[in-house]
Amino acid sequence: MSKQVEFFFDVGSPASYLAWTQIGALAERHGAEVVYQPMLLGGVFKATGNASPATIPAKGRYTRVDFQRFARRYGVPFQHNPFFPINTMQLMRGAAAYLGTDRFLPYVEAVFQAMWVDGKDMGSPEVIAEVLGGAGFDVTELLQKINDPAVKDRLRQITERAIERGVFGAPTLFVGEEMFFGQDRLDFVEQVLAEAR
Amino acid sequence: MSKQVEFFFDVGSPASYLAWTQIGALAERHGAEVVYQPMLLGGVFKATGNASPATIPAKGRYTRVDFQRFARRYGVPFQHNPFFPINTMQLMRGAAAYLGTDRFLPYVEAVFQAMWVDGKDMGSPEVIAEVLGGAGFDVTELLQKINDPAVKDRLRQITERAIERGVFGAPTLFVGEEMFFGQDRLDFVEQVLAEAR
Numbered sequence: 001m002s003k004q005v006e007f008f009f010d011v012g013s014p015a016s017y018l019a020w021t022q023i024g025a026l027a028e029r030h031g032a033e034v035v036y037q038p039m040l041l042g043g044v045f046k047a048t049g050n051a052s053p054a055t056i057p058a059k060g061r062y063t064r065v066d067f068q069r070f071a072r073r074y075g076v077p078f079q080h081n082p083f084f085p086i087n088t089m090q091l092m093r094g095a096a097a098y099l100g101t102d103r104f105l106p107y108v109e110a111v112f113q114a115m116w117v118d119g120k121d122m123g124s125p126e127v128i129a130e131v132l133g134g135a136g137f138d139v140t141e142l143l144q145k146i147n148d149p150a151v152k153d154r155l156r157q158i159t160e161r162a163i164e165r166g167v168f169g170a171p172t173l174f175v176g177e178e179m180f181f182g183q184d185r186l187d188f189v190e191q192v193l194a195e196a197r
Numbered sequence: 198m199s200k201q202v203e204f205f206f207d208v209g210s211p212a213s214y215l216a217w218t219q220i221g222a223l224a225e226r227h228g229a230e231v232v233y234q235p236m237l238l239g240g241v242f243k244a245t246g247n248a249s250p251a252t253i254p255a256k257g258r259y260t261r262v263d264f265q266r267f268a269r270r271y272g273v274p275f276q277h278n279p280f281f282p283i284n285t286m287q288l289m290r291g292a293a294a295y296l297g298t299d300r301f302l303p304y305v306e307a308v309f310q311a312m313w314v315d316g317k318d319m320g321s322p323e324v325i326a327e328v329l330g331g332a333g334f335d336v337t338e339l340l341q342k343i344n345d346p347a348v349k350d351r352l353r354q355i356t357e358r359a360i361e362r363g364v365f366g367a368p369t370l371f372v373g374e375e376m377f378f379g380q381d382r383l384d385f386v387e388q389v390l391a392e393a394r
Contacts (some may be wrong), residue, residue, distance in 0.1 A: 048253055048254070048255045048256070049252075049253050049254075050253045050255070050256060055246075056245055056246050056247045056365055057245070057246075058245045058247070058360075058363050058364070058365040059245070059247060059365045059366070061363065062363060062365065062376065062378055065376070066378070066382075069385060163255075166255050166258060166259060167255070168253060168255035168256045168259065169256070179259065179262070181259055181263070184381060185263075188266060
């Protein structure tokens with residue numbers, strides 16, 4: 001497959017979850033491959049001076065309504081996580097650890113589900129262990145991976161590369177060097193993929 | 198006409214311009230009336246703690262690309278204003294002055310055109326006089342209106358009411374009490390108007 005769409009995301013971002021529910025089928029419709037790029041949104045915010053919309057109370061209230069509207073449009077379950085915002089460093093290191101393996105998609109799926117459908121406190125190591133153990137992951141092995149310097153480096157490098165390319169939030173998608181920010185730009189991504197050879 | 202869509206905007210906002218190019222025809226398609234609500238975006242930002250995306254350099258660079266993409270989709274001219282950001286207090290007082298008269302739409306049209314198509318320095322009184330004089334406005338009369346305490350109050354009241362209703366940026370549209378932020382939510386506005394009686 002020659003067509004690719006890069007998907008930069010963080011599991012702590014509700015807009016990343018919404019885009020995640022759509023990106024696989026969208027790419028498939030155009031014979032494109034999704035190149036998953038787990039990054040640390042907190043690192044992106046720090047480097048760019050950006051912040052979560054939730055830091056502005058009126059905007060935070062509105063985005064919850066907005067996300068619900070898109071969830072209805074997509075026909076996917078969604079609820080705001082009562083523990084938001086959650087530090088996703090450990091979870092994203094886990095995603096970086098499984099990247100390139102057949103455990104990557106099931107891992108991210110389980111975490112997104114716990115975070116944005118089941119409303120779990122995914123900042124708590126006990127809850128993470130419960131959720132991922134329940135999804136068939138070896139939690140001891142996962143903890144080892146998360147503390148592996150090579151895994152930490154992988155997440156850091158993807159995040160730094162994202163920032164270099166102009167990423168300031170999540171999700172961000174690239175088709176070649178064309179950048180699209182937000183789960184609400186999937187129609188533009190689809191258009192570019194449809195026109196790409 | 199019983200259907201209404203309220204359109205809160207500031208002429209200094211490129212997204213407000215893009216929405217402006219669409220809102221008239223959109224409302225007409227659904228037999229709805231546009232209730233124009235000129236507000237001072239600077240006042241909204243101050244009250245809510247929000248800021249222009251342009252204050253984050255990476256976001257500012259991206260939004261310019263994003264606005265161009267929407268301009269192409271809409272088939273309307275658009276260029277980033279080289280003098281952005283422009284203090285729009287006087288211009289928005291002018292909009293408040295003409296609100297409810299048959300000069301309102303021509304006034305806003307002339308200002309949007311100068312700002313987001315012709316790239317004029319609309320922070321300069323001389324340029325404002327030239328642009329609006331050229332569009333057939335009596336500049337002396339306009340200056341009197343702008344300095345009228347009743348006009349200042351009107352703009353302040355619309356802005357304060359917007360903030361009370363949850364507005365944090367521009368454009369913001371309401372259908373009843375359903376709020377939609379951004380020129381990229383016109384499809385949702387259209388859907389709600391289509392369903393409304």
